[in-house]
Amino acid sequence: MLIVFSLPTVSTVSGAEAEKILDNPWSHSPITVYIDDKNTPVHYSPTYYEQIEKALEYWEDGGNGNLAYSPVFEIVDSEEADIRIRWVENLESVEGAPSGVAGYAKPRISGDRFVEVDIVLEVGNYQGRGWRQYGDATMLTISKHELGHALGLGHSNDRGDIMYPEYELRDNVNPILLSKYGAVLRAAGFIALAVLLFLGVSWQYSRKKRKKLEDECFKDECFK
Template sequence: MPFLLLLIIFIPEVSAVSGASSGKILDNPWDHSPITVYIDDKNTPLHYSPTYYRQVEKALEYWEEGGNGNLDYTPVFEIINSEEADISIRWVENLESIEGAPSGVAGYARPRVSGDRFVRVDVVLEVGNYQGKGWRQYGDSTMLTISKHELGHALGLGHSNNRRDIMYPQYEMRDNINPILLSKYGGLLSAAGLIALIILLFLGISWQYSRRKRKKLENECFNEDR
């Protein structure tokens, strides 16, 4: 069942916000390159999956390769092990319960601005949300989408009105594979799949053998009757 997630940005009053049609907060918010990034995979919540780190790396690669095509510059990132990085990324269990965010918000970017430049951007991503009373863990594909979106804000992009654009402020999360369960039981699932395949092959071979044997008997009976 689809579940709608909201993606937001906190825009400081001092920032120069462009018109809604441009979809930009700042045209070129960074005055240097590479843009340093700190990914906090140490202070993580209970349901954090180690696979999320790779999704952030893929999101960085996405923007380095051009992203949605709306940037006027080509960003170059450098991941460093320092909280003093230009962009700091961390995870929380749930934004609504931990930081009082509106219901359904899956991530946010909070830039600190000086003049017409970003000084620092804090990106916070949640690892899951509540659907009714039940907890729903985000899969890797959802985390990748959220990461791409919030990094777009960190590069100066605002929200888009195009539903197909990564910067559209809503994301419809469909059935997703829980990465924690996959890491725990992936081996068992693979083994079960292999066993099922062997059984299907055996049944197929047995059916072919029985079919040939039945046809042979039918031919013998037909010849005797003649």
């Protein structure tokens, strides 16, 4: 039996009640996770891997509070893992997904247990006529949502719950550009700060010097 969840994910998190697909879908612990950072699309950012790690930690720490068990994950370098995660450039153009879908989870179920779950995430979507890459915060939100499905949760009707089937772009920073030019941007920021400090110190020095001259001038009756 194969169930496919297709969704444009989520917003923020809360303890809102979410529909459960299975109360305890995994028969063992830890749940192994394979993150495919080798077969990646053109606009994949290495920082996306970190977002998966953060999403796993989120659910291990209790997530949205609606799980009936405490999941423990183990990241492994094997495609035989319980949960397999990969990225595509865009789900609409690559896999023919409906417009607006940012990720999906495909569990294979035997009885009342998950045998394995494939999670597919896109790295960007179309905004109007242009394609836009997701920033790290957006990727983290999508990852949390899809992992929620892989842990047995369905969608929530609460907009504040991570399992609400809708997402917002959480940031506008292209992670590839940030990683490529981050050092330059930081250097420029330090230079700008140094210039501002220099101007501030110069202004204070000029102000004190002017006041000293004015005091001396008044003392010597310069303006009579």
